[in-house]
Amino acid sequence: MFSRTVLSSCKRAPKASLLRGLATEASAVPAVLEVAQVDAALSKKTARPNLHTGIILNRSPIITRTPTAFEKAYYAYQARIHRALHNPFPYDFYFKQGSPLESRFNIEERRRERKAFGAPFGMQTGETSEAEKLAEATMRDEEEAMPRVHEADINSDFKNLQRRGQRNLYLLLQKQENGMAVWRFPQGSVDRGELLHCAATRGLEVECGNNMDTWIVSRNPIGVFHPPSLASTGGTEKDVVFFYKGHIVAGQVRPNRTHTQDFAWLTKGEIKTRVDADYWLGIKDMLSDF
Amino acid sequence: MSVSFLKSNSKPFQLRGIVARLYSTRKGEVSSSDPQKDTIRRYLYPPNIRNKASPTGTWRPDVARALQRAIPSVQAHETIERAWLLHQRHLRKKRDAELQRKFNCMRQAMQELEEIDSRLFREANKQEDPRARSLAEVEAMKSMSEPEKRAVESRVRGLFPRELRIPTDTPPKNGWPNEWRAFQRPLA
Secondary structure (H helix, E strand, C coil): HHHHHHHHHCCCCCCCHHHCCCCCCCCCCHHHHHHHHCCCCCCCCCCEEEEEEEEEECCCCCCCCCCCCHHHHHHHHHHHHHHCCCCCCCHHCCCCCHHHHHHHHHHHHHHHHHHHHCCCCCCCCCCHHHHHHHHHHHCCCCCCCCCCHHHHHHCCCCCCCCCHHHHHHHHEEEEECCCEEEEECCCCCCCCCCCCHHHHHHHHHHHCCCCCEEEEEECCCCEEEECCCCCCCCCCEEEEEEEEEEEEEECCCCCCCEEEEEEEEEEHHHHHHCCHHHHHHHHHHHHHCC | CCCCCCCCCHHHHHHHCCEEECCCCCCCCCCCHHHHHHHHHHHHHCCCCCCCCCCCCCCCCCCCHHHHCCCCCHHHHHHHHHHHHHHHHHHHHHHHHHHHHHHHHHHHHHHHHHHHHHHHHHHHCCCCCCCCCHHHHHHHHHCCCHHHHHHHHHCCCCCCCCCCCCEEEECCCCCCCCCCCCCCCCCC
């Protein structure tokens, strides 16, 4: 244990901290590390694991959430109470007397009254004048807003960034690892002396092209993952992946064909179905639920 | 100033001949030259009505009937309120739990980074000065065109970018901007 105190500058937890990661480590590893730490005072990097940065690129929701049936009913209920009790609306301040805008407002207001309280309310006084007939005609011809469901939802086009407008979408790349195709977040290595958030930006550009306007949120990593160390590389080589959160604001992914075969923009539930079990356990807490 | 012979709350029978009257004023009000100001004043400071239920006359004439239609009963109203507050509580707890999980991930990452490399840890914890320009940025900006310079300056370090869109009820007409000119931002 003495060699450890040589290394540490301030507070360093006991050996248990090494075993605290999420991946399972071989029991032979601590023994090997003890030997390595003897000359660790000379070269700091011997015991140091290989650093990688992963990027969790998020497309934020484009449209607001659909309210649940209960929420809709509650809002309608509160609107009825407010309509019954509110202060008088200053009609003549907003609408000039006799203008077509006023007639249109009156028609719409009568409709809202009838919808809120029922038949005796919102009854028309007098017959429809010319202005009202014109107003009704303009209401019919008004242009409609864009639909909330995009064709990408219907076609399940996972590359389209307009799919699932209400949800948070995350970028996932399909890569070859040991001959198997796995889905992962974009990842990059860290050069000597390079800061982690710079490495994250660089890694994203290498893997996904620079046709995207992205913003890495902060200098701090949002999570850490220990990939299971392979038997072939030996117990000394350890990898650590620090994840950085980024937002995509414009553009689209142009994947580097040498590294990646495919990409997709997926919600959290869809990521769970595509990704390995231990990778999922490592990343699930960093993602937004909705 | 406009001319009115009758009606609109003036005192027609007491006056003879043509009198200039403002449409905007009513009985007992001080009239200014601006009709809009009069309207605003009337709605901000409604006159006292002493023989009705509400002194400022703020209720609609059929308020009792409308309220009967709106609220089914006292018990129903209270149940609805409690159900809503419970629903809000569920949402709040879920949101807080998600934030707690994310924060724990972040704390774990920072602890491990501190153990691995103290220099990287210090750099990660540095507070970003929005006004500062790194050496790399200054070097890169010397050889940039005007629009590119503006693009670099508009992205303030440590602040959200302006292009990050707030969710709306319906998606934008132009959809997602897929074509974006590749622009290399100098690494901070």
